[in-house]
Amino acid sequence: FGYETARHVGTGIVLNLREDSRTTNRWYFIVAMGRHAGHLALGIGKASASTITIIPEEFKQPTVSLSEVCDVLEGAILKRRVGGRPDGVAIIAEGIGSKFNKRDLRNISGVEIPRDEYGNIRLSELPLARILRVEVERRFAERGEAMGIVDLTLGYELRSAAPIPFDIDYTRTLGHGAVRFLLAGSADENTAQGAMICVVDSQLKAVPFEDMRDARTGKTTIRMVDTDSLYYEVARRYMIRLEAADLEDDEMLKRLAAEASMQPDAFKRRFAIKS
Numbered sequence: 001f002g003y004e005t006a007r008h009v010g011t012g013i014v015l016n017l018r019e020d021s022r023t024t025n026r027w028y029f030i031v032a033m034g035r036h037a038g039h040l041a042l043g044i045g046k047a048s049a050s051t052i053t054i055i056p057e058e059f060k061q062p063t064v065s066l067s068e069v070c071d072v073l074e075g076a077i078l079k080r081r082v083g084g085r086p087d088g089v090a091i092i093a094e095g096i097g098s099k100f101n102k103r104d105l106r107n108i109s110g111v112e113i114p115r116d117e118y119g120n121i122r123l124s125e126l127p128l129a130r131i132l133r134v135e136v137e138r139r140f141a142e143r144g145e146a147m148g149i150v151d152l153t154l155g156y157e158l159r160s161a162a163p164i165p166f167d168i169d170y171t172r173t174l175g176h177g178a179v180r181f182l183l184a185g186s187a188d189e190n191t192a193q194g195a196m197i198c199v200v201d202s203q204l205k206a207v208p209f210e211d212m213r214d215a216r217t218g219k220t221t222i223r224m225v226d227t228d229s230l231y232y233e234v235a236r237r238y239m240i241r242l243e244a245a246d247l248e249d250d251e252m253l254k255r256l257a258a259e260a261s262m263q264p265d266a267f268k269r270r271f272a273i274k275s
Contacts, residue, residue: 004166006158007043014048021087031129031153041093046235051088052076056095057225066104075242097126177204
């Protein structure tokens, strides 16, 4: 619980920034909290009609390169320009940083990478929004273009807000269910060691802790975004992204290449794998 409140507050902030983006003709790179999963980033991005949202679940490999993520951002910027818009807002889930290959983070000009006393990178303190901004700006600078991007991280301000009615209603229901579960006692050996009270199909249900625990780590299993779900499909269709079909459309390819100051064939080779 608390997700809907965090999304509500985050969406309000992003809507303000989206208007600033529109009136100043610049891009915002906004990182939303979510150490592993992209639920909050996707929820904020979808509700605020952000240009693009990037979450770790869309990358199927255990690790992802900084270059690959920046390719997605760069492609979105170029495609947005083809549509006549030099502005945009990109929402990036914090969990993207945890999937980076650490070798990519060792030498990023203009960004101080936090390290512990042994020289190891502190992923929890990684300035992800700044890293992405610096790298994408560098790419445009190589083509002789000054690209002004604003980087921002939505963090603790989303956690301290007063709950919206949905979360108040929801937690009162959960609280009622928890007290009822404790007073009734448990004759079920599966819930005798404790359970999580959930609402399933409008009914209260006690889910045994064992059912939520990862057998390998002993910790609660993290529920990731299902990229095969209707929710994600709808969110994705509203985004501006470079797609494989764009590279097969000769006219679109020509316009995209012109925005990148490249020849069409070179542009197609450059973005083909990541499309």
